[in-house]
Amino acid sequence: MATAGLSMAPRTLPPTCVAFGSSGWDGPGFVASGGLELSYWDLHGFLLLPTLWLLTAGKPTMLNDERDPLKTTASFAYLAFILTIAVGQAFVWDSVGAQIGIWTFNPAKVTGLGAATLLPLEEILWLFHHVIKAALWTLKMSEWTLTAAPDGTPAPMADSVRAAGNAVLAAMTLAGLAALAGDEDHHKCLGLIATFFAPVFAVVWNLGARYLRSHWRLFVSSWLPPGMWTVCIDCVGQQQGVWSFPSRYLTGLSTLPEGLLKLDIAAVYLVSTFAVTATGAIILAASEEFAELGTAPSADAESLWDLFLFILHGAAPKTAERVAQAMPPASSSWRVLSAE
Template identity: 30%
Template structure:
């Protein structure tokens, strides 16, 4: 029996952080095009749900992670409702933080055809590393993350890795802060029995009790969100 349900996890750790960021974002009104940022959030969220749901279902079916008794209210296609909600809440959380720190769009960054090919190739390489890791049981979860991440990173880096590199300091802050917060609350959720990560499919490496696979997962997913929003704003700016 878990001491915290998945709904309570959202109520205690996710929604208050989301509310705080929403309440403090008002000072960005004059420097942020909310139609563009909102469009970026809507696009990233829709893609997150569509792309993550089948991947999440496969790993649940494989037993990579499980949930505490009575921790979830129900399931959609084998995935807890609360997890599907997380696919929406995390992009919102990270996007609001990104708006706080990323600053205005910078002009004058050129991204050539060679840059697009190089960015795509690098993302594909990440995916291939993941495929290789899938061949060993203890690196299954890590391999699944990188295999799943490869196509998204290939697309994003093909679109504008040079722009992301130009804004690397702010992008890094935008990725790291929500990732660090989610590492902490993930560890608390595991301790409370909301979910458990299989020892069979993980390396056994952990930081303060948090499996490194979980740390990689949140960095990767927040990279998806931050890079997606930053590049969406940049592309719209260039079109205009």
């Protein structure tokens, strides 16, 4: 056969994937030729970018604003409260997810804590880091006119709408429990989300009923940027083989090359972020309304209790009255909504 004019290119081996040896890891690898090897600590660096800005040049001014002492006090109280409650709850559902096997961590890229917990040290610190980043972002969004300006006056939600929302959230909670207890593994991740977050959303739905429409821009702007940033970091973590999500526990809905954007997992990050930011949006919107009504007392420990009763009264007046009788507030200013 004639071979004139033909040139034979040297054969090259196809790129290979990194193997983790005897670690027992069977998650996705990454292309070894030119690939980066990032550990979980490196991913904290990505998460740290917005946090550093929020702690320095972009620090929320309300944290040291003497013009509105009640809102400043409420902001610090929100940070302390959300770090305690959100991180505690996150540790529980994160541990449950790891116990089921919905997510697993590459032992070669994390710092294990032995038999005490299935979560590595970096994951536990991530819970704190993610919560404080989302909370600070919420405070920042409440300062920008474009995102914080109310779209109308806060008003009670229609009883029928609230009841319908509560019924849906109750059904989601029951469905989540059934999914976790059932034999269909593909529903486990969604079941975990519904079980742990539908009750949280019920609290947000009821306590924030006055502000979901009037302050919708604050709710959305506080939630989406930190939520989507965390989803992006998750995709990097999967691509780098830091963690893995076995397909047997997911619905299979995914996008991006190699299915890195798994919608079940994206939902985990988005709903957990919303639980943090929506809580802050309610507190900030309520403290603003409370102050504008001209009845807020001076900012001390008791004024926070007045603010809490004000928020509770907007959602459940009878419950607020019973709580106030058991633990009397500093004044009766929280009853200002009684005229509605």
